[in-house]
Amino acid sequence: MDGTFIVANKYFNQYNYVREQRLTEDLITEAVEIHGLEMKYLPRTIWNEDILFGEDPLSKFNDAVSITLYVKSNTGFEGQGDFLSKFGVELRDQVVFVMSRKRWLQITTEKLLVEVDGIYQQESGNTKQYANSEGFLLETGTANGYNITSSRPNEGDLLYFGPGQDLFEIKFIEHENPFYPHGKKFTYVITCEKFRYSSESISTGNTEIDVQASAVTMDMRLFSLLLEDNTTMLDEETGDHFIQEYRVEINSRSANNEYIGLQAGSIIDFSDTNPFSELEQ
Amino acid sequence: MPSFGNAYFYHGLLRRYVIAFGSMFDNLTVTRRESTGAVAQTLAIPIAYAPKESWLVRIKTDPQLLRTVQVQLPSASFELAGMTYDGTRKMQPLNKETASSSSDLNKGKMVYRGVPWNLNFSLFLYVRNADDGTQLLEQILPFFGPEWTNTMTLIPTIGTLIDVPVILNSVHQEDTYENNFIDRRALVWTLNFTMKAILYGPATTKGIIKTARTQLRDYETSAKTSLLVTTPGLNANGAATTHSNNSISTSLISADDPYGYCVDITDQTSGEI
Secondary structure (H helix, E strand, C coil): CCCCCCCCCCCCCCCCCHHHHHHHHHHHHHHHHHHCEEEEEECEECCCCECCCCECCCCEECCCEEEEEEECCCCCCEEEEEEEECCEEEEEEEEEEEEEHHHHHHHCCCCECCEECCEECCCCCCCCECCCCCCCEECCCCCCCCCCCCCCCCCCCEEEEHHHCEEEEEEEEECCCCCCHHHCCCEEEEEEEECEECCCEECCCCHHHHHHHHCCCCEHHHHECECCCCCECECCCCCCECECCCCHHHCCCCCCHHHHHHHHHCCECCCCCCCCCCCCC | CCECCECCCCCCHHHHHHHHHHHCCCCCEEEEECCCCCEEEEEECCEEECCCCHHHHHHHHCCCCCCCCCEECCEEEEEEEEEEECHHHCCCCCCEEEEECCCCCCEEEEEECCEEEEEEEEEEEEECCHHHHHHHHHHHHHHCCCEEEEEEECCCCCCCEEEEEEEEEEEEEEECCCCCCCCCCCEEEEEEEEEEEEECCCCEEEECCCCEEEEEECCCCCCEEEEEEEEEEECCCCCECCCHHHCCCHHHCCCCCCCEEEEEEEECCCCCC
16 A cells, blocks of 8 residues: 655645546556556465575465566567576576556456456446446456465566466566656566476466476476376385386486486496485385 | 507597486485475486587477476586596506407407596586575485595496596585575585596407417526426316316417416427426
């Protein structure tokens, strides 16, 4: 919630005129809708936070919420671009989006109606409207199930950029740019970089996103042996999963584990125990 | 092109050392646990030799230009960074390592004792989470005290097994966590190793000495007194014998056979055996 400006001159109210603020907010929101792209917002669920190291390797992304964002860097991605590092090709793309604050509040409350011919369709008997009388018409009575509880978009959340099938991670959200036009903030300027993926669980229900994520996860447990009833086969002693024959190369195109292992078989005498080759799964 | 008077030769030794080094780390994993302690994820760690042709990496790792993410972590890579001669391991250069020839029983292969070189390797571990890095380190460091020794077959035609120690020299962490929220945070562990390698010259094929003739003479007159002829002895059943009369032809005896030694002594003063 924005604070209230105390105007210096009572004859010129530049900052606390609500109607002008609403007009500006609607114009900005409309401009974002007109010139922006519909993307999917994936909120991060902190699952098992590591207090010591300040991280959450088991983060989950269980929702994909539609929202329109204006691509500020519309001439192309920023950042270092495609970069050949010690670890293969890294796509160090960055991009800056502009999000309407009004839209953010909307997706955290109710799902927008489907737009047809530029007009949001109103459900029969639905009279609920967003926030004030100038707002967009919203669907009511249908729990959207979205798991967005934050009052603002958060660093660490993801954005799925459909045209390039890219997952971007929000690195920073500038909340004061533009700087209080008419005394109020109307947008978030969101700086993202392409997701440095560390096999976090991505199961949003959106098939396109989930398939993309499943193609790059390195979690071998997704290859666990299943019993006839589709439950996971467990080791009776350890309770651990039995992993099917797994090749790192399945989901990592840069991996050479299999080649190196095969070649080493004719070079290293494995009658001496190689501690790295006998890991129990 | 002959080198140092020898015909072209190449054992692929450096390639073998690189493979051997990489194979020590090709089965690393990272486990993530729920708050209850139950295992939630077991991540395989991809590893590759770091320096590569950029065009090949590009077309092999992103052939459709549809990669969804920047990079998959954790990830490991390694490189041969350099090498230095190690004079402390220098050995008598005229010693040889030999092996019999499977194609010709009367010939064997030989290579002079190699020269000692230290190969400097670096292993890079790129993780997103600090805990992933600590897990990887704890899978590696306990095995280096400070060396781990691989027993390697360096020249397959010779077949000698050589112990090759790999010494862990240092572990360095790079963590660019101080930034303006927008810059990338890169958490990379670099482990520096020295591999005590040996590089060999050309392997040559030589005839096998199967007959040793020792001529004995009278000390004062220099007249021949007796002749000792030593040959390998192997009977037709493949058992060792010390009687040359019971042995098959020496040309049929391999250096790897369990032969005995036949010593035939000719008394040259009387002509008796």
